[in-house]
Amino acid sequence: MSRLCVICKEERASVKRPKTGEKLCRNCFYHIFETEVHCTITDNKLFKSGDRVAIAASGGKDSTVLAHVMKTLNDRYDYGLDLFLLSVDEGITGYRDDSLETVKRNQQQYNLPLKIVSYSELYGWTMDEIVKEVGLKNNCTFCGVFRRQALDRGAVMLNIDHIVTGHNADDIAETVLMNILRGDIARLERCTEICTTGDGRIRRSKPFKYAYEKEIVMYAYFKKLDYFSTECVYSPNSYRGHARAFLKDLEAIRPSAIIDIIYSGEAFQIKQDVKLPTQGAESWIAERKIHGEMPENIATMLHFDQLQIEEGSRKNESDKDKKREEGEEKGEKNEW
Numbered sequence: 241m242s243r244l245c246v247i248c249k250e251e252r253a254s255v256k257r258p259k260t261g262e263k264l265c266r267n268c269f270y271h272i273f274e275t276e277v278h279c280t281i282t283d284n285k286l287f288k289s290g291d292r293v294a295i296a297a298s299g300g301k302d303s304t305v306l307a308h309v310m311k312t313l314n315d316r317y318d319y320g321l322d323l324f325l326l327s328v329d330e331g332i333t334g335y336r337d338d339s340l341e342t343v344k345r346n347q348q349q350y351n352l353p354l355k356i357v358s359y360s361e362l363y364g365w366t367m368d369e370i371v372k373e374v375g376l377k378n379n380c381t382f383c384g385v386f387r388r389q390a391l392d393r394g395a396v397m398l399n400i401d402h403i404v405t406g407h408n409a410d411d412i413a414e415t416v417l418m419n420i421l422r423g424d425i426a427r428l429e430r431c432t433e434i435c436t437t438g439d440g441r442i443r444r445s446k447p448f449k450y451a452y453e454k455e456i457v458m459y460a461y462f463k464k465l466d467y468f469s470t471e472c473v474y475s476p477n478s479y480r481g482h483a484r485a486f487l488k489d490l491e492a493i494r495p496s497a498i499i500d501i502i503y504s505g506e507a508f509q510i511k512q513d514v515k516l517p518t519q520g521a522e523s524w525i526a527e528r529k530i531h532g533e534m535p536e537n538i539a540t541m542l543h544f545d546q547l548q549i550e551e552g553s554r555k556n557e558s559d560k561d562k563k564r565e566e567g568e569e570k571g572e573k574n575e576w
């Protein structure tokens with residue numbers, strides 16, 4: 241006789257939960273997955289009713305599931321959020337052009353407004369052109385800095401309060417491991433934070449901080465979500481690849497290793513007398529210029545961009561302060 245789901249004890253169990261090994265029916269798996277994300281959101285008070293929230297949508301599995309789950313929870317628990325899809329077109333032929341087609345279909349499927357910002361429109365460059373100019377060395381890091389700023393720029397255009405990304409528990413545990421292996425104390429301290437306020441003061445958070453990648457894939461697969469699953473055509477970050485392989489080995493032996501590494505990362509405290517390297521995009525740009533890895537015009541653009549984001553965001557902040565005061569007068573203070 242087949243085994244029953246350990247939660248409802250009625251349906252036949254058809255899923256073994258990667259995080260806990262529990263045998264569940266599909267509906268209970270969906271429900272527990274969504275409820276854990278809901279608890280992450282409410283325990284950390286990520287949102288307030290009325291927030292304009294942009295889901296950073298790449299068309300990949302994580303952000304597609306994130307869009308689906310954010311919409312589901314917003315409706316189910318009446319968070320009162322205005323949801324948007326925000327995508328960055330890095331200009332990578334054969335990769336991003338295809339994944340953006342998926343995001344456009346998601347826009348229809350989830351009925352959410354979509355904004356696409358592109359490197360070519362914001363910077364006058366595409367990643368294809370940058371790789372031609374500076375090669376494949378460090379191109380992922382370049383792209384990451386550009387993308388972060390592009391998301392901030394798009395968020396300013398939409399008057400967004402909060403950006404959510406699809407970073408999951410595996411991504412965070414990997415980052416903790418990488419920072420330990422590199423002795424990168426400054427990043428180690430920050431990398432487990434669920435919510436940060438970027439240079440432009442727009443909040444940025446990771447509702448999937450405790451969601452396992454395997455469960456995200458399972459959720460997408462069983463729900464038949466429409467997502468794009470090809471790797472970037474430019475070389476992946478190989479050091480992260482080693483940390484990922486190590487983490488997968490640990491997970492195979494003991495699935496709780498992923499959450500345990502995150503907990504360890506959260507518990508680190510940096511001693512007062514530890515010297516931290518200078519942080520932020522500007523020092524990163526300055527370093528690259530010294531080493532001749534970044535053409536002067538790209539560095540200048542990034543710097544200008546930073547200033548514009550701060551300026552745009554300051555304007556948004558003062559508009560929002562006004563709205564917040566009005567809202568508070570009306571008693572609208574729900575926090576999620």
Ligand SMILES: Nc1ncnc2c1ncn2[C@@H]1O[C@H](COP(=O)(O)OP(=O)(O)OP(=O)(O)O)[C@@H](O)[C@H]1O
Binds near residue numbers: 295296297300407
């Ligand atoms: N081009 C993009 N436009 C908008 N958001 C992006 C883009 N690329 C990445 N992101 C955001 O950053 C998160 C982490 O990106 P990463 O490149 O590590 O991809 P990933 O782990 O494969 O995620 P996904 O499966 O969503 O692509 C994504 O989940 C998404 O929220």
